[in-house]
Each structure stands twice: as structure tokens, then as C-alpha cells.
Amino acid sequence: MATFSVRFLGCKVSFADAQAIRERLLADGHTEVERGGDVAVVNTCCVTHEAVSKSRQAVSRAARVHGRVYVTGCAANLEGALATAATNVAVVSAGSEDLPDAVARDVGAIGCVQADARLERIRAFVKIQDGCSFSCAFCVIPLVRGATRSRRADAVLGEIRKRVSQGHPEIVLTGVNLGCFRDREARYTLARLVREAGAIPGVERLRLSSIEVNHLTAELISALRETASVTAHLHIPLQSGDDTVLRAMGRRYTSAQFRAKLESLSDFNLTSDVIVGFPGEDERAFERTLQVVEQAGITKVHVFPYSPRPGTVTAAADTVAARVKKDRSARLRARSDELCRRRWRTKLGTTDRVLVDRPGRGYGDDYTPWLVDAEVGRMVQARAVALSKEGILAVAA
Numbered sequence: 001m002a003t004f005s006v007r008f009l010g011c012k013v014s015f016a017d018a019q020a021i022r023e024r025l026l027a028d029g030h031t032e033v034e035r036g037g038d039v040a041v042v043n044t045c046c047v048t049h050e051a052v053s054k055s056r057q058a059v060s061r062a063a064r065v066h067g068r069v070y071v072t073g074c075a076a077n078l079e080g081a082l083a084t085a086a087t088n089v090a091v092v093s094a095g096s097e098d099l100p101d102a103v104a105r106d107v108g109a110i111g112c113v114q115a116d117a118r119l120e121r122i123r124a125f126v127k128i129q130d131g132c133s134f135s136c137a138f139c140v141i142p143l144v145r146g147a148t149r150s151r152r153a154d155a156v157l158g159e160i161r162k163r164v165s166q167g168h169p170e171i172v173l174t175g176v177n178l179g180c181f182r183d184r185e186a187r188y189t190l191a192r193l194v195r196e197a198g199a200i201p202g203v204e205r206l207r208l209s210s211i212e213v214n215h216l217t218a219e220l221i222s223a224l225r226e227t228a229s230v231t232a233h234l235h236i237p238l239q240s241g242d243d244t245v246l247r248a249m250g251r252r253y254t255s256a257q258f259r260a261k262l263e264s265l266s267d268f269n270l271t272s273d274v275i276v277g278f279p280g281e282d283e284r285a286f287e288r289t290l291q292v293v294e295q296a297g298i299t300k301v302h303v304f305p306y307s308p309r310p311g312t313v314t315a316a317a318d319t320v321a322a323r324v325k326k327d328r329s330a331r332l333r334a335r336s337d338e339l340c341r342r343r344w345r346t347k348l349g350t351t352d353r354v355l356v357d358r359p360g361r362g363y364g365d366d367y368t369p370w371l372v373d374a375e376v377g378r379m380v381q382a383r384a385v386a387l388s389k390e391g392i393l394a395v396a397a
């Protein structure tokens with residue numbers, strides 16, 4: 001039997017992949033430990049230059065304290081990104097579906113003793129799709145994760161039932177490009193999956209991890225509105241508010257189309273991703289992004305300073321100076337903070353259901369952060385009394 005630990009870097013898809021490896025090792029009879037251990041698995045990220053550096057550091061740290069380190073995930077599939085001289089490090093370049101088997105084969109099975117190991121988090125990230133068949137000019141993801149493919153709907157619904165039985169009240173449907181989900185054989189679209197997943201007894205909250213604006217069809221919006229457990233939150237990547245930059249990025253919408261789509265969703269808490277300093281982005285283009293973020297009713301923006309990724313259309317282009325990217329990133333984060341507070345202010349005096357996921361904090365029904373003193377894992381009714389930098393200060397209602 002081996003002792004092991006698993007960590008991940010990056011997004012919710014990386015988290016879901018790391019969990020699949022972890023569950024497989026537990027099912028094979030190995031023992032998870034907080035620190036040290038014979039084996040470490042590091043599920044990496046390569047979405048930016050910084051993500052690759054952090055992945056490399058995590059691997060080096062793990063190699064110093066573990067007998068054997070398995071490096072998996074996006075950066076492991078990006079040629080040369082994690083080249084290492086350490087003899088105890090194995091870079092596993094495989095698709096996400098094959099990772100649990102590939103790692104488990106090497107570690108060796110003991111016996112099926114913990115097949116129902118619960119995930120640690122309050123919310124469960126259930127993967128419904130992987131890969132992407134689009135080709136945004138900046139994005140390395142299709143190169144390392146391959147073309148889009150979907151899980152079967154019955155496998156997804158089965159996993160949700162299992163997560164509920166393990167005690168997860170919140171389910172997040174996760175994928176690289178969720179709107180591409182299809183189970184043609186069983187005739188499921190994402191909208192039908194949302195309706196059926198949301199109706200599973202015990203699912204108190206259902207969320208989409210992220211959705212492209214082009215995939216927000218009338219059918220999907222109706223499913224989101226008509227399924228009681230679906231949260232009033234959507235994460236819709238904007239990337240830029242300038243049409244010239246959007247075209248150069250290979251995105252398939254204009255800023256006006258983006259705004260128009262979000263107009264009909266003003267009752268949702270809308271969050272987004274923006275890349276700052278894409279080649280050719282001048283000050284006016286950046287100011288348009290600030291405007292669109294505000295006009296579209298977005299609150300939280302995840303800001304990514306552009307960095308060229310190998311193998312992409314813009315791999316050789318990086319025209320905006322680092323100090324300009326830093327300045328624009330700070331301005332966009334400051335605008336996002338203002339917009340969050342504007343929305344939070346409207347909630348003062350109101351009550352909401354808060355799922356407490358860490359000591360002293362949790363999220364309301366629209367994924368707004370609430371600070372409330374209650375037991376971790378509980379869904380509590382809370383009343384907003386004041387604002388802080390981190391969210392809405394609340395008391396039990």
C-alpha cells in the first residue's frame with residue numbers, strides 16, 4: 001500500500017480531474033495523507049505563462065519530499081513545459097479520461113476498499129464534457145485537451161446522485177466548453193441535462209461552471225430559469241469589449257451581441273473572464289472593455305494579463321508592455337470591485353440562503369459571497385447587515 005497526496009492547479013476541470021485520480025487511488029486501497037507520503041500527484045495548468053511556472057514549482061517541491069511524483073493535467077500535455085531532470089518525476093501525457101488508470105497502474109492496486117470516498121468540498125464538481133473544438137487565437141487548451149467530447153448523460157446523472165448521497169448539497173456542472181455538451185444517442189442537450197440534474201432529490205443548488213455567450217440559447221435560458229435548484233449566477237467569458245480585439249482573438253461575437261444577450265439576464269449575478277493586454281489592445285480598446293463590463297451588468301471579473309502560449313496563433317506576439325498590462329489589470333480589478341459592491345449594496349436588509357463552505361463564510365443563492373457565522377456545510381438563512389471588502393456581512397435570520 002502507498003501513501004499519497006493529490007493537488008491541482010488551475011480551474012474546476014483540473015479539480016475534477018485531480019479528484020478522479022484521487023478517488024481511483026483510494027478505491028485501489030492506498031491511503032491519503034495531508035503531507036509527505038510515498039506518492040504525490042500534481043495536476044497542472046498551462047493557461048498562462050504564470051500557471052506553468054507555478055506548476056513547475058509545485059512539481060519541484062513535491063519531488064523533494066515524495067518518493068515518486070506523477071505530473072498530470074494540461075501542462076503535462078504541453079510539449080517541453082515541464083521537462084525535468086528529477087529521476088522520481090513521471091510526466092503523464094494522457095487525456096483526462098485515461099489519467100486515473102495511467103497513474104493507478106503505475107502505483108499498483110491493493111484492493112477495492114474505499115470506492116465511496118467523499119470529496120472534501122461542500123460542492124461537487126461534476127464533469128460533463130472535456131476539450132474544445134474552437135480555436136481562439138490565444139488559447140492553448142484545445143492543444144492540450146483535444147477536441148470536444150461529452151460524457152453520457154446517464155453517467156453524469158448517476159454521478160450527481162452519488163455526490164448527493166455523499167452529502168454534497170451543491171453540484172457544479174463542469175467542462176472546458178459546457179455549451180458543446182451533447183449526448184446525441186440519448187438525445188440530451190445541455191438544457192435537458194440541466195432540467196433533469198436539477199430535479200434530482202437532494203440537489204439543493206445546481207450551477208454551470210462557465211458558459212460561452214454563443215451557447216446561451218433560448219432553450220438553455222428557459223431551462224435555467226425554470227429549474228428551481230439552479231442558482232441565479234452565470235459566468236460568461238467576455239475576454240475583450242473591443243470588436244477589433246475580439247475579431248483578432250477569434251471570438252465569435254461582437255461586444256454589442258454580448259451586451260444584448262446579457263441584458264435579458266439582469267436578474268442573474270453575472271461574472272466573467274477578461275484578457276488584458278492582448279496584442280494590439282490600445283488604451284481606447286481597453287476603455288471599451290471597461291465600459292462593456294459595466295454596461296453588461298458584470299460584477300466579478302477574473303483578470304488574466306495576456307501571455308503568449310506556445311502553439312497558438314499569437315504565440316509570437318506580445319506587443320503590450322508588461323507595465324501597461326499591470327496597470328490595466330489593476331484598473332479592471334478596481335472597476336470589478338466597485339461593481340460587486342454596487343450589487344452587494346442592493347442586498348442590505350434582505351435575506352438569502354447561504355451555503356457555508358468555510359469557517360465564517362459562504363455563498364448566497366446567486367453566488368454572492370456572504371460572511372456569516374454558522375457551521376460549515378450548512379445552508380442557513382442570513383440577513384445582510386453591512387458590507388466588507390470580502391462580501392456581505394450577515395447575521396442568522
Ligand code: SF4
Pocket residue numbers: 132133134135136139140141142176177212
Ligand atoms: S472557447 Fe476559446 S478560450 Fe474557450 S477553451 Fe475553446 S479555444 Fe479556449
